[in-house]
Amino acid sequence: MVHLFKxxxxxxxxxxxxxxxxxxxxxSFANALLVALYFGADRAxxxxxxxxxxxxxxxxxxxxxxxxxxxxEAMTLDAQTTGGGRPLLNGFLYFYLLxxxxxxxxxxxxxxxxxxxxxxxxxxELVRERNLLTWSFWMFxxxxxxxxxxxxxxxxxxxxxxxxxxxxxxxPLACLVLLGRTEGIVSMVYGFVAANAVQxxxxxxxxxxxxxWNFFLQPKRPSHxxxxxxxxxxxxxxxxxxxxxxxxxxxxxxxxxxxxxxxxAKQLAESPTEILTLRVTNVSKIQLTESAAKxxxxxxxxxxxxxxxxxxxxxxxxxxFTAFYAPEIVTLFxxxxxxxxxxxRQAAAFLRPLLGLMLFMGxxxxxxxxxxxxxxxxxxxxxxxxxxxxxxxxxPPSVRAWGAxxxxxxQVGCCFVGLYLNYLFFSKYCPYISYGPSxxxxxxxxxxxxxxxxxxxxxxxxxxGTNPFVTVLIGGVIFLAGLFWLTRRSGDWDDFLxxxxxxx
Numbered sequence: 001m002v003h004l005f006k007x008x009x010x011x012x013x014x015x016x017x018x019x020x021x022x023x024x025x026x027x028s029f030a031n032a033l034l035v036a037l038y039f040g041a042d043r044a045x046x047x048x049x050x051x052x053x054x055x056x057x058x059x060x061x062x063x064x065x066x067x068x069x070x071x072x073e074a075m076t077l078d079a080q081t082t083g084g085g086r087p088l089l090n091g092f093l094y095f096y097l098l099x100x101x102x103x104x105x106x107x108x109x110x111x112x113x114x115x116x117x118x119x120x121x122x123x124x125e126l127v128r129e130r131n132l133l134t135w136s137f138w139m140f141x142x143x144x145x146x147x148x149x150x151x152x153x154x155x156x157x158x159x160x161x162x163x164x165x166x167x168x169x170x171x172p173l174a175c176l177v178l179l180g181r182t183e184g185i186v187s188m189v190y191g192f193v194a195a196n197a198v199q200x201x202x203x204x205x206x207x208x209x210x211x212x213w214n215f216f217l218q219p220k221r222p223s224h225x226x227x228x229x230x231x232x233x234x235x236x237x238x239x240x241x242x243x244x245x246x247x248x249x250x251x252x253x254x255x256x257x258x259x260x261x262x263x264x265a266k267q268l269a270e271s272p273t274e275i276l277t278l279r280v281t282n283v284s285k286i287q288l289t290e291s292a293a294k295x296x297x298x299x300x301x302x303x304x305x306x307x308x309x310x311x312x313x314x315x316x317x318x319x320x321f322t323a324f325y326a327p328e329i330v331t332l333f334x335x336x337x338x339x340x341x342x343x344x345r346q347a348a349a350f351l352r353p354l355l356g357l358m359l360f361m362g363x364x365x366x367x368x369x370x371x372x373x374x375x376x377x378x379x380x381x382x383x384x385x386x387x388x389x390x391x392x393x394x395x396p397p398s399v400r401a402w403g404a405x406x407x408x409x410x411q412v413g414c415c416f417v418g419l420y421l422n423y424l425f426f427s428k429y430c431p432y433i434s435y436g437p438s439x440x441x442x443x444x445x446x447x448x449x450x451x452x453x454x455x456x457x458x459x460x461x462x463x464x465g466t467n468p469f470v471t472v473l474i475g476g477v478i479f480l481a482g483l484f485w486l487t488r489r490s491g492d493w494d495d496f497l498x499x500x501x502x503x504x
Contacts, residue, residue, distance in 0.1 A: 023165070023166045026169075027166060027169035027170055027173055028168075028169040028267070030169075030173060031169055031172055031173050031176060031188065032264065032267045032333075032334070033333065033334065034173070034176055034177070034180070035176070035185065035188070036264065036334045038176075038180055038181070038185075039184075039185055044128075044129065044184070044185060045185060045259075045260040046121075046258075046259040046260050047121060047125060047126070047129045047132065047133075048129075048132060048185045048186075048188070048189075049259050049260050049262070049263035050119060050121070050248055050259050051115075051132070051133070051136040052136075052263065053244075053248055053259075053262075053263060053266070054118070054245060054248060055136065055139065055140040055143065057240075057241050057244040057245055058140060058144075058241065059140070059143050059144060059147060060237075060240075060241075060244075061234075061237045061238070061240070061241050062096075062144055062147070062148070063147050063151070064233065064237050065230065065233060065234055065237065066092075066147070066148055066151040067151065067282065067285060067372065068229075068233045068368070068371075068372040068377060069226065069229050069230040069233050069234075069372070069377065070088070070089070070092055070151070070230075071151055071152075071155050071286075071289075072289050072372055072373065072375060073085070073088060073222070073223075073226045073229075074086075074088050074089050074155060075155060075286075075289055075290075075293070076293065079293060086213070086214070086217055087217045087218060087219050087220045088219060088220065088222060089152055090214075090215060090216075090217050090218075090219055091219030091220075092148065093148065093149075093152075093215070094219070096144050096145045096148045097145065099141060099144055099145075100138075100141030100142060100144065100145050101141070102141075103137045103138065103140055103141035104137060104138050104141055106137055107133065107134040107135070107136070107137025107138055108134060108137075111126075111130060111133035111134050111136075111137060112126045112127055112130060112133065114133075114137075115133055118245075118249070119248075119249060120249060120250075129186075131186055132184075132185065132186040132189060135186060135189040135190065135193060136189055138193055139189050139192045139193050139196070142192075142193060142196035142197060142200065143192070143196055145196070145200055146196045146199045146200055146203070149161075149199070149200065149203035149204065149207070150162070150199075150203070152207070153203060153206065153207070154282065154283075154286065155286065156211060157286075158206065158210070158211075159283070161203060161206075162279070164198075164199050164202065167195040167198060167199060168192065168195045168196070170195070171191040171192070171194045171195040171198075172187075172188045172189075172190075172191030172192055172195065173191065174191060175187045175188060175190045175191035175194070176188050176191065225375065228377075228378045229375055229377040229378055230377075232377040232378040232380070232381040233372075233377045235381060235385065236377075236380070236381060236384040236385060236388070239384075239385055239388040239389065239392070240388060242388075242392055243388050243391050243392050243395075243411075246392060246395055246396070247262075247395060247399070247407040247408075248262075250395070250396065250399050250404075250407070251404055258346065258404050260343075261343055261346035261347045261349075261350060262347075262350050264330070264334055264343070264347045265330070265347045265348070265350035265351040265354055266350075266354060268322065268329065268330070268333065268351055269322075269351055269354035269355050269357070269358050270354070270358065272314070272315055272318050272358055273358055273361050276311065276314060276315070277311055277315065277358075277361050277362055277365060278365070280307060280310070280311060281307070281311075281362075281365040281366060281369060284303065284307045284366070284369060285369040285372065285373065287303055288300055288303060288304065288369050288370060288373040289372070289373040291303065291373070292373035292374050292375075297432035298432075300370070300373065300432070300433075301432055301433050301434055304366055304369075304370055304433060304434075304438070305434060305437075305438055306499050307366060307499075308362060308363060308366045308438055308442070309441060309445075309492075309495060309496070309499065310496065310499040310500070311362040311366070312359075312362050312363075312441075312442050312445055313445065313487075313492060313495075313496045315358065315359055315361075315362055316359060316442075316445050316446055316449045317449055317452075317479070317480075317483055318355075318358075319355040319356065319358055319359040320446070320449040320450060320453055321453065321456070321475075321476065321479050322351070322355055323351075323352045323355045323356070324453060324456070324457060324460070324475075325460070325471070325472055325475060326348040326351045326352050326355075327344060327345070327348045327468075328468040328471050328472050329351075329468075329472060330344050330347045330348045330351060331344050331468045332468045332469055332472060334347065346405075349405045350405060350408060353405075353408035353409045353411070353412055354408050356408075356412040356415075357408060357411055357412060357415065359446075360412070360415040360419075363419065363438070363439070363442060364415070364418070364419075364422075367422050367426070367435075370426075370430055370433055371425075371430075374429070374430060376429050376430070379425070379429050380425055380429075383421045383422060383424065383425040384418075384421075386417075386421055387414050387415075387417050387418035387421055388414075390414050390417060391410060391411055391414040394410050394414070395407050395410055398410045419439065422435070423435055423436070423439075444490070445492060448483070448486050448487060448490055448492065449483060451482075451486060452479055452482035452483035452485075452486050453479055453482075454482075455478050455479075455482055456475040456476070456478040456479040456482070459474060459475055459478055460475055
C-alpha cells in the first residue's frame with residue numbers, strides 16, 4: 001500500500017482525485033436512490049438529511065480553516081526549515097482528536113437537547129430518532145479528523161489519499177442494503193462511521209511509515225500573521241455556517257418533506273462541485289500557494305485563469321441543461337417507491353436555483369484560493385462578510401413572503417453582489433489577477449451555452465413525449481451538438497483541450 005503514497009504531480013493528483021470522487025458520487029447516487037425507494041420524503045428522512053447537511057456545513061467550516069490558514073502556514077514553515085511545519089500540524093491533530101471525543105460525548109449524553117436547540121423539530125420527533133442523533137455526532141467527529149489527515153497528506157503531495165473516498169459511499173451502501181429494512185435510516189450512519197474509522201487508521205499509518213511522522217512533537221506558538229489570518233478566515237466561515245444553517249432551520253419548521261426535497265436536489269446540484277470543482281480547486285490551491293510563496297505573480301495569474309476556464313467549460317453546460325430539464329431529471333433519478341409526484345415538484349423547484357449556485361462555485365473558490373495563497377485573509381474579511389450578512393438578513397423575510405423555495409434565489413442574488421465586492425478587493429490587493437477578464441470570459445461562455453440550448457428547448461416544447469428518459473436523451477444530444485459547433489467557432493473547445501492535456 002505504501003508505494004501508492006509516493007509524491008504525486010499536481011496534474012496526476014487532480015486526475016486521481018476527480019476519478020476517485022466520481023466513483024464515490026456514483027455509489028452515493030445509488031445510496032440516494034435506495035433511500036428514496038425505502039423511505040421517500042417524510043419526517044424521519046427530514047431529521048436524517050438535516051443532520052447530514054448540518055454536519056456538512058460544520059465539516060466545510062473546518063476544512064476551509066485547514067486549506068486557507070493551517071496548510072499554507074505549515075507550507076511556509078516547511079519552506080523555511082525542513083519539517084518546520086510539523087509541530088503546527090501536530091497541534092491541530094490534537095485539536096481534532098479532542099473535538100471528536102467531545103462530539104462523541106455529546107452524542108451519548110444529551111443529543112436531543114443539542115438538536116432541539118439547533119432545529120425546529122419537535123421534541124417527540126427527536127426522542128424517536130435518538131439513536132440516529134447519537135451515531136451522527138460520532139460520524140461528524142470522525143469526518144473532521146479524516147478531512148484533516150487528507151489535507152496534511154495532500155500538502156505533501158500524497159494525493160492517493162483520495163483513492164479511499166469511495167469508502168464513504170460503499171460502506172453506507174452495504175449497511176443500508178444489509179440493515180436498512182430492520183434498523184432504518186440510521187444504518188447509513190453506521191456505514192459513514194465505519195468508513196471514516198478505516199481511513200483514519202490507514203492515514204495515520206501512512207504518516208508514520210511514509211513520512212516518518214513524530215506525533216509527539218510539541219506544538220509551538222504560532223505567528224501573529226497566522227493567528228490574524230486564522231481568525232479572519234474563521235469569522236468568514238462562521239458567517240457561512242450561519243448562512244447555510246439558517247435555511248435548514250427555517251425549513252425544519254415547515255411542512256414535512258421539504259428538508260428531504262432540498263437534500264435530493266442538492267444530491268444532483270452539488271455532484272459536479274464535489275466530483276470536479278472541489279477536487280480541482282483543492283489541488284490548484286497548493287499550486288497557487290507555491291507560486292505566491294515564490295512571488296511569481298505571472299504564473300499565479302496564468303494558473304488562476306486556466307483552471308477557472310477549465311472548470312467553467314465543464315460546469316456551465318451541466319448547469320444550463322439540467323436547469324431547463326429539472327423536472328424530467330428529478331423524475332428519472334428519484335420517482336419510484338415512496339417518492340411521489342409532489343416530491344418531484346418540490347425537488348425540481350429547489351434544483352433550478354441550486355444549479356446557479358453550483359455555477360458560481362468555480363469562480364468563488366478560485367478567488368478564495370488566491371486570497372489564501374497571498375495570505376490576505378485579514379484584508380478580505382470585510383468584503384466576504386458583507387455578502388454573507390446580506391444573505392442572512394434577506395433570507396427570513398424572503399421565506400416568509402415567497403415560501404421555502406425563495407432562499408436559493410436570494411443566495412444567487414447575493415453571489416452577484418459578492419463578485420462585485422471581490423472585484424473591489426482584487427483591484428486593491430491583488431491587481432496582478434485578471435479579475436475582470438475572467439468574469440467576461442465566463443459570461444461569454446454562459447451566453448454560448450444558452451444559445452446552444454435553444455434548439456433543444458424547441459424540441460422539448462414541441463416534439464418531446466411523456467418518457468423522461470427519451471426526452472432528456474434526445475434533448476441532450478441536440479444540446480451537445482449545438483454546443484460543440486459553437487465552442488469550436490469561439491475557440492473555447494481548443495482552449496479546453498489544451499488545458500485538459502496539461503492535466504492528464
